[in-house]
Structure formats: C-alpha cells, structure tokens
Amino acid sequence: MRSTTNTIWAVFGLALILVLPAFAGGQWIKIFTSTTTFAMAAAGAGFLYTRLGMVSLVQVGLMGVGGWVTLRLNHAFNFPFEINLMVAGAVTMFLGNLIALPALRMRGLYLALITLMFAAGLDIVFTAKQFPNGAAGFWGVGTTFAADMRRPLLAQSDAAYLRYTMVWLVIGFVLIELHRRMAPGRAWALIRKSEAAALASGVNVTLYKTWAFGLSGLLAGLGGGLLAGSLGLLDSATFRASESVMLFALVIVGGARFWYGAVIAAVLFRVVPGLLNNWGVDADLSLVIFGAALLHAVMTAPDGLAGQINGAVRALIPGGKTAETKSDKKGAKA
Amino acid sequence: MISIENLTVRFGGVVALDHIGAEFSANVSGLIGPNGAGKTTTMNVISGFLDAHNGHVIVEGTDLVKLAPHKRVQWGLRRSFQKEQIANDLTVRENLMAITDHLRGSRGDKRADLERAAEFAGVTGILDKMGRDLNTFERRLTDVARCVIGHPKMIMFDEPAGGLTPEETERLGDLILGIHDLTGAKVLVIDHDVELIERICAETLVLDFGKRVAFGPTSEVLRDPAVQAAYLGIEVEEEHA
Numbered sequence: 334m335r336s337t338t339n340t341i342w343a344v345f346g347l348a349l350i351l352v353l354p355a356f357a358g359g360q361w362i363k364i365f366t367s368t369t370t371f372a373m374a375a376a377g378a379g380f381l382y383t384r385l386g387m388v389s390l391v392q393v394g395l396m397g398v399g400g401w402v403t404l405r406l407n408h409a410f411n412f413p414f415e416i417n418l419m420v421a422g423a424v425t426m427f428l429g430n431l432i433a434l435p436a437l438r439m440r441g442l443y444l445a446l447i448t449l450m451f452a453a454g455l456d457i458v459f460t461a462k463q464f465p466n467g468a469a470g471f472w473g474v475g476t477t478f479a480a481d482m483r484r485p486l487l488a489q490s491d492a493a494y495l496r497y498t499m500v501w502l503v504i505g506f507v508l509i510e511l512h513r514r515m516a517p518g519r520a521w522a523l524i525r526k527s528e529a530a531a532l533a534s535g536v537n538v539t540l541y542k543t544w545a546f547g548l549s550g551l552l553a554g555l556g557g558g559l560l561a562g563s564l565g566l567l568d569s570a571t572f573r574a575s576e577s578v579m580l581f582a583l584v585i586v587g588g589a590r591f592w593y594g595a596v597i598a599a600v601l602f603r604v605v606p607g608l609l610n611n612w613g614v615d616a617d618l619s620l621v622i623f624g625a626a627l628l629h630a631v632m633t634a635p636d637g638l639a640g641q642i643n644g645a646v647r648a649l650i651p652g653g654k655t656a657e658t659k660s661d662k663k664g665a666k667a
Numbered sequence: 668m669i670s671i672e673n674l675t676v677r678f679g680g681v682v683a684l685d686h687i688g689a690e691f692s693a694n695v696s697g698l699i700g701p702n703g704a705g706k707t708t709t710m711n712v713i714s715g716f717l718d719a720h721n722g723h724v725i726v727e728g729t730d731l732v733k734l735a736p737h738k739r740v741q742w743g744l745r746r747s748f749q750k751e752q753i754a755n756d757l758t759v760r761e762n763l764m765a766i767t768d769h770l771r772g773s774r775g776d777k778r779a780d781l782e783r784a785a786e787f788a789g790v791t792g793i794l795d796k797m798g799r800d801l802n803t804f805e806r807r808l809t810d811v812a813r814c815v816i817g818h819p820k821m822i823m824f825d826e827p828a829g830g831l832t833p834e835e836t837e838r839l840g841d842l843i844l845g846i847h848d849l850t851g852a853k854v855l856v857i858d859h860d861v862e863l864i865e866r867i868c869a870e871t872l873v874l875d876f877g878k879r880v881a882f883g884p885t886s887e888v889l890r891d892p893a894v895q896a897a898y899l900g901i902e903v904e905e906e907h908a
Contacts, residue, residue: 516768519761522754529716530752534813535740535769 350499354492362491364607366563369498372599373505373556377549378581379589380509384521385545387436388445390577392553394455395425397572399557404465407482408473414485414562421558422551429550433543452574459569466566482565498559505552506592517544586626588639597638668692669821669853674722676708683708685877694847695854697868697885701897704874706857710823714746715739726821741770743820747810747827755799759790759809762798763816770817780816787849788812804835811842819852828860840867865889
C-alpha cells in the first residue's frame with residue numbers, strides 16, 4: 334500500500350521534472366525555480382519538526398548564508414558551480430550544528446526563540462552587508478557591479494536550471510528518507526519519544542541532535558546556493574527573519590510528516606504571492622490567506638494539506654482504507 | 668555482583684538518597700519502598716539521568732557513575748521505565764535495532780541477537796508491528812526484549828508489572844527469572860507488587876525517605892517489622908510487643 338502511494342508520487346514527480354520546465358514560461362520559470370529551492374529549506378524544517386519535534390525558525394536565514402557563500406565563491410574564484418554549492422552546504426551544515434548547541438538544553442518554545450534570534454542576527458548582517466555582486470573586498474558589494482553568475486554546465490538555460498534544481502530537491506528528499514530508515518532515524522524517533530528513552534537505548538543525544546540540525550542546515554544552504562545560481566543577485570529582503578517564521582508556518586500548513594508537504598509549503602510561499610500579483614491583487618493578501626490556512630491546519634488538519642491529500646489518495650486506491658490509515662491517524666494524535 | 672556504595676543524591680535541601688549501600692549477589696534482586704522512598708531516584712542515578720553527589724555503583728569492576736549515560740548502555744546496562752518508552756513511529760524490530768545500532772558487532776551478529784531477544788520475550792510474531800499499534804502487554808514484552816538485547820550485564824526494571832493482569836504479571840515474572848540464564852546479566856526489579864518481588868527476587872533492598880531500612884534475603888526482609896512499618900504502613904507499637 335505504502336509502496337503503491339510512493340510509486341504514484343515518484344511517477345508524478347518525474348513527470349513534473351520533465352514537463353514543468355518545458356511549459357512554464359518567462360517569469361514563472363524563475364518562480365518555480367525559487368519555489369524548488371525554498372522547498373529544500375522547508376523539507377529541512379519539516380523533517381526537524383516531525384522527526385525530533387524541534388522547531389527551527391532560521392531556515393530562510395541559513396538559505397541566505399548558503400546564497401552568500403555561493404555568490405562569494407563564484408565572484409572570488411573560478412570553481413565550478415557544484416563546488417561552490419557544496420561549500421555553501423558545508424558552511425550552513427556547520428552553522429546548523431552551532432545552532433544545535435542551545436538545542437541540547439532548550440525545549441519547545443524556548444528553542445524556537447533561540448533559532449529566531451539567530452535568524453534576526455543573520456537578518457541584520459544581510460541588511461547591513463548585502464550580498465556579493467562581484468566588487469572587490471571580502472564583502473564584495475559595489476553599487477555598479479553585476480558580475481556573471483556561473484551555472485552548471487548541464488543547466489545553462491533557465492528551463493534546464495529548473496530541472497537541475499528539482500533534481501537537487503529529489504536528492505534532498507532521498508537524503509532525509511535514507512536517514513529516516515537508518516540508525517539516525519531510529520535514534521531521532523527515540524529522542525522525540527523522550528530523551529530518557531534515547532539515553533537508555535545508548536543514543537548519544539548530543540551527537541544526534543547536532544546531526545539533525547546539521548542536515549537541516551545543509552538542505553537550507555543548498556537551497557540558498559541554488560537560488561543564488563538562479564537569480565545571480567540576492568536581496569537581503571528575501572531572507573528576513575519573518576520569512577523563516579512564515580516558511581515554518583507553511584510547513585505546518587503543507588504537512589510536515591510528508592515529503593510533498595514541503596513542496597506544498599514552498600508553492601504556497603512563492604507561487605501564491607506571484608499569482609496574486611498576476612491578478613493585480615496586493616501580494617500581501619497572501620499573509621491573510623496563510624494565517625487562515627494555519628488556523629485551519631492547527632484546528633482540523635494536524636498533518637496539513639499533505640495529510641489530507643494522502644487520505645484522499647488512499648481512499649481512491651481500492652483497498653486503500655486499511656488499518657494503516659487508521660493507525661496513521663492514531664499516530665498523528667499521539 | 669552489583670555493589671552500591673554510599674550513594675547520596677540531594678535536590679536542594681532535600682536528601683533523596685542518603686548514603687545508600689548494598690551488595691546484590693543474587694541473579695534477580697528487588698528494590699522496594701513506599702512512594703517517595705528513592706527507588707526511581709536510585710535507578711536514575713544508576714542510569715546516569717541524575718548525578719550522584721557521592722557514592723559509586725560498581726558492577727563487574729566498572730564504576731558506572733563515572734560513565735556517560737549512553738556509554739553505560741554500551742557497557743551493558745539496560746533499563747525499562749514505569750511508563751514504557753516504545754517509540755510509536757517505529758516498528759518493534761526498529762525499536763530493538765535502536766539499541767543494537769549503538770553497540771559493536773557485525774550486522775549478522777546483531778540480527779541474530781535481535782531474533783534471540785525477540786524470541787525470548789515472545790515478540791517474534793509482532794516484530795513488524797508499529798509501536799503505536801501495540802497493547803499494554805505487548806509493549807511490556809517489547810521492553811523486556813529491549814532489555815535482553817546486546818549482551819547486557821545489568822538490567823533494571825522499574826515497576827514492570829504496572830497495568831498488567833495477574834496472569835500477565837506471572838508470565839512477566841517467569842521471563843525476568845529466565846533472563847540470567849539467557850544473558851548472564853544481574854537483574855534489579857522495582858515494583859509495588861510484593862507478591863511479584865517475593866516470587867522472583869532472592870535479595871531485596873528496602874528504602875524509606877531515601878534511607879536504607881533493610882537489606883537481605885527477600886523473605887527475611889519482608890518479615891522485618893521496620894519494613895512492615897515503612898512499606899506496608901503498619902505502625903510498630905512497641906508497648907504491645
């Protein structure tokens with residue numbers, strides 16, 4: 334049953350990677366690329382929340398760091414795009430580890446506030462220093478500069494780059510799923526149950542919490558680096574602390590327990606404001622819509638839109654409403 | 668031999684454990700006392716969840732107090748909780764693997780060990796069942812399997828019979844009695860069920876208000892007037908004695 338659902342999603346995802354870049358035109362191709370990069374950050378926040386019960390409100394800030402490092406390396410050295418992207422991911426993974434340090438002592442709301450504090454700090458640095466655009470010096474910011482952003486050899490055009498970004502997103506999902514099925518996933522499940530249970534099972538809680546934040550940071554950094562590759566220039570307004578809060582809220586609306594919940598979150602985050610703009614409506618109206626959606630999710634759909642879609646898909650497949658569905662509901666309540 | 672020496676724990680001005688000492692040589696020993704006596708505190712100090720202000724817990728020449736909590740598990744310490752801690756979003760097999768993941772050994776050895784533990788506890792048939800779908804007894808049995816996996820040297824059960832029917836308690840008692848033959852581990856059991864303690868524990872330590880009230884063979888300890896006074900709430904009226 335579960336494998337049938339997964340196969341359906343895999344086919345759907347593959348079709349989307351092939352078809353979407355071919356048909357999306359003009360501005361939309363950029364919007365979809367940025368949606369994909371934010372989906373990576375959302376996947377990181379969602380995994381941290383659903384596997385460890387920890388709230389990270391710094392994901393978009395870490396995307397900014399990933400973007401900054403990618404731009405900085407691009408303008409300073411002649412490395413291929415992939416190298417820059419990897420270094421960006423490594424830097425944000427390290428930052429994620431650093432943020433995990435208070436996570437070892439803080440729980441729930443207090444931990445969320447600490448991560449928000451990090452996001453606010455990054456927000457100030459980005460606003461003060463801006464993003465490198467090819468000028469001289471460490472910060473590399475000049476008023477008249479706009480140096481070229483190199484892209485991967487295989488993804489020079491916007492459509493190819495969208496496909497490239499989507500492949501990275503799939504790699505991100507696979508990475509999370511592999512972790513879930515192996516020793517870290519089991520350790521995280523125990524930590525989520527209770528730290529005492531984890532300790533009594535021989536889990537090194539410090540190591541695995543740090544690991545989880547590192548993985549989440551890695552995904553955000555890769556997302557930020559890919560966004561930099563798409564746009565060539567980044568703006569500090571994209572990485573405000575409030576954006577991290579918004580992304581997390583949408584992860585809850587999208588459904589943190591399901592991988593496609595991250596995609597739904599990112600679509601809401603990037604596509605809805607774009608659509609409203611297209612219709613000539615103020616994009617800030619999206620905040621009202623998201624607020625209502627969050628209330629709806631908190632009150633009636635703990636597994637978010639992805640949970641509801643999952644329920645509908647199961648109901649459509651013959652024999653889909655099995656004991657598994659019931660047990661999943663029980664699990665969601667637990 | 669489990670040797671507890673001079674164990675002291677303070678919470679601010681409250682002395683939760685006051686220089687507790689005992690040498691358990693039996694294969695299955697008991698730890699009893701009324702609510703607030705310090706039983707779970709003792710277990711938490713041995714597990715490493717609480718730091719002792721003083722004292723040692725020496726098992727097979729190793730002072731457990733000096734090891735980090737997760738290292739104690741690698742050394743061979745296992746425990747269960749009053750409210751069993753089975754992860755709901757893992758299967759029974761994964762709950763067991765979560766322990767072997769952190770132990771040394773080849774994958775084949777770990778698999779064989781897991782199957783042996785599952786068979787002993789009687790959970791082989793439910794290895795692929797999710798934690799959230801288990802009933803109370805199945806959860807307890809999974810807990811027993813968690814405790815006997817990975818060649819343990821010392822196992823602690825914190826009120827294992829809580830919420831079980833008399834028949835289930837009896838079966839659990841039999842399982843606990845069989846642990847030493849299977850693994851060679853020493854077992855320490857905390858429970859309010861005096862019948863269970865009397866049946867399975869050769870030696871028993873009785874605590875009250877963090878102090879040692881009595882220690883020795885279980886039948887003798889349970890007949891001790893001081894124990895009856897502390898544990899069973901019977902007043903010792905010396906004038907009538």
